Amino acid sequence: YHPYTRLNPTRDIVLEPYFLKIFKQRWYVTGRNVKEDVIKTYALDRMSEATLLPSVYEVPEDFDAEAYFRDSYGIIFDEGEVKHVAVRTDSRQAKYFRSVPLHASQQEVLHDSYSIFYFKIKITPDFVQELLSYGPKVTVLSPPELRAIMINNLREALAQY
Incomplete structure (x- = not known):
């Protein structure tokens, strides 16, 4: 994954995808970053390689994709009240x-x-x-x-x- 905030790519991210969102003509995937155990959003166009793993997971029952970004303008959700x-x-x-x-x-x-x-x-x-x-x-x-x-x-x- 090639974030704009760093020079070198981040490798070996394991993500349990929850949903896709389009914003400003870009596709994003939001899900749980397994290593960090936190929900994160990644731009699909900044991924240079992806592999489908055989592991199975479940989206938490209390997770509401619509509510997740309800109070945000775009794809940044966790900043303040x-x-x-x-x-x-x-x-x-x-x-x-x-x-x-x-x-x-x-x-x-x-x-x-x-x-x-x-x-x-x-x-x-x-x-x-x-x-x-x-x-x-x-x-x-x-x-x-x-x-x-x-x-x-x-x-x-x-x-x-």
Whole structure:
């Protein structure tokens, strides 16, 4: 497995796969990493070799695949607690958010020239990256820690120029 966070591949991962998920045009498999005894998610396109083992396992009865990512934007699930997020958009961007919601918890309050979208979601790096991708079309109103993350990322980006 070739993670983007390391130079060398990770070898000999034994995974008991629980489910597949597609996110941002990539397929991911989530399951129990046997050696670490923890549930992890792996991108299929970063696997260079896979072998089907003869061992048998059972997905735990209390595991709910839909609930697993319910509070997450994408494929990162274990970062912090659910927060109430408010994002203001201009009226044009609001149309895009309406047509393809960012998250199942999305709710909108419509104003004359803008909308405020509310989410109950974990503040994960992929959610932050998504919000940053809209540039000046969105403004995070709350929570304060997400505003601080956005400001810091924007300052770091601007410093590159």
